[in-house]
Amino acid sequence: MRRRLAGISLLGVLALTAAACGSGGGSGGSTPPANGPVTITMWTRAATQTQSERLVAAYNSSHKNQVKLTVIPTDNYQPRIAAAAGAKQLPDVFAADVIFVPNYTSQGLFMDVSERVAALPYKDSLAPSHMKLGTLDGRQYTLPHTLDLSVWFWNKDLYAKAGLDPEKGPKTLKEFAEQATTIQDKLGKDGKVHGTFFGGNCGGCYVFTFWPSVWAAGAQVMNAEGTTSLNDQPAMTDVFKVYHDLYAKKATGPTAKEEQGPTWTGFFPKGEIGVMPMPSTTLGLMPKDMKIGVTPIAGPDGGESTFVGGDSVGISATSKNPDAAWEFLSWTVSDDAQVEVMAKNKDVLARTDLASNKYSSEDPRVVLINSLVAKGQTPFALRFGQTFNDPQGPWLRLAREAVFGDAAKVPQLNTEITKSLQQ
Structure with a gap:
């Protein structure tokens, strides 16, 4: 979750190239089909390498094209784009951290694929939050590529x-705190076991693990335009207090701060x-003999x-092979x-109608994770990186004080967060 936006230098380059890239025009189908098989180029960041390689290998083995x-190192990806x-040397297809897709769409780097998406029989089942961030002025520019849920x-x-009952995980954030405290009190005396843990000096970790509790409570962390911060409102401050108290009780592990x-x-x-927020993609990486329960993040x-x-993925506006x-x-x-x-390898699916399938049905935890795609959110802000992910940004200072x-x-x-969002 330690995403970084390359700041003004990146956006400046994108702004300068927007006119050259254009919007791609309509469905991008104006280019005549090439004679014979076509090889298209694709870029992805290292964070999604495994899933991207699987998809490409399966496609290449079954298609003429x-x-x-x-694969580009994650920290170098945005400067490379x-x-x-x-x-004017973008690949035919490139993926992007979904948080930063609005930056790319607003600068005209992706081709408009609205009509193509509309023709998909399962268009209404595509991950809604990814589709939302890939939409600009009512036009669609990207599809979901890989998903990772908290x-x-x-x-x-x-x-x-x-x-504690090993089959009953927390249903509220308050229960989460109670269970973490019990683990700490009963098992934490030797200093090896701790009730919970979180990334206390990591802006991206906070948004990934704390904000869902705000959404679960029916509130928001920003306005819809991503220009005003609501992180001083009771829904957020209530979540902060729970974690503040857990830290004060020494239930968070000594290195959380x-x-x-x-x-x-x-x-x-x-x-x-004992219990902690985790990325869903780590479930398949857990020790085989470890008994793990999975439950949605809840509000207080x-x-x-x-x-x-x-990540979301789209066709570059300069692609010569849009079809x-x-x-x-x-x-x-x-x-x-x-x-x-995807499902065969326990990855989160990009379609809500396939949440339960022949592979996920073997593990109810995977079905649960897939089902959350329809319930979760991806926040929108054109200055997300500078404001929330930058270790020098205002969000990390607020979260750490709270x-x-x-x-x-x-x-x-x-107030400083809002100023950053509006710059």
């Missing part, structure tokens, strides 16, 4: 040892944490939601790709 995939856009994991063995992101998911698989008194992260590119993209969200490639410091500073810091 082919896809040549290039900016440079390619400036040189959920609560609990360690059933630790629950049993602490006298310093955790900057790279290792925040590494403690749960070691059997050291109930409800459920999730941060729908991951071949669309053949590949539409195939990636087909029944065959979603079930036989959890570890002086909550009285939150209103002023929230």
Whole structure:
């Protein structure tokens, strides 16, 4: 979740190249089909390498057209896109962190595929939050590519040892805190086991794991335009207080305050944490003998939601092979790709109508995760990276004061967040 936007330099390049790239025009179908098989180029960031490689391999083995995939280090990805856009050398297809898709659509880097999407029989089942962020002025530019959701994991063995029911995870944030505290009190005396854990010095970690509790309570963290912060309102401050109290009780592990992101998911698989928010994609990476429960993130008194992260994918506005590119993209969200490639490997599906399938039905936890795609949210803000992910940005300062410091500073810091969003 440690996403970074390359700031003004990136957006400046994109703005300069917008006219050159254009909007792609209509459905992008004006280019005559090429004679014979076509090889299209695709870029993706390393964070989604595994899923992208699986999809490309399956497509290439079953289609005459082919896809040549290039995987770029995640931290270098956005500068690389900016440079390619400036040189008019974008690949035919490129994926992007869904949070930053609005930046690309607003600068005209993706081709308009509205009519093509409308013709898909399952168009209404495509991940709604990804589709929303890929829409600009009523036109559609991207499809969901990979999804990663925030959920609560609990360690059933630790629950049993602490006298908790191992089959009953938390249904509210208050229950989450109570169960984490019980784990800490009963099992934490040796310093090896802790009630919970989170990335306390990581802006992206906070938004991924704390904001769903606000949404579950029926509230928002920003206005719809992504220009005004609501992180000083009771829904958010109530969530902060729960984690503040857990930290004060020493139930969060000794390094939570310093955790900057790279290792925040590494403690749960070691059997050291009772219950904590985790990325859904880590479920398949857990030790095979570990008994893990999965439940939606809830608000203080109930409800459920999730941060729908991951990547969206679109055809570049300068692609010379839009028909071949669309053949590949539409195939990636087909029944065959979603079930036989994604579901088979326990990945979250891009379609809500396939949440329960022959593979996911083998594990109720996977069905639950898939079902949350329809209930979760992906926040929209053109200045998301600078405001919320940048370690020097105003959001991290607010979150750290609310959890570890002086909550009285939150209103002023929230004003700084709004100023950043409006720059």
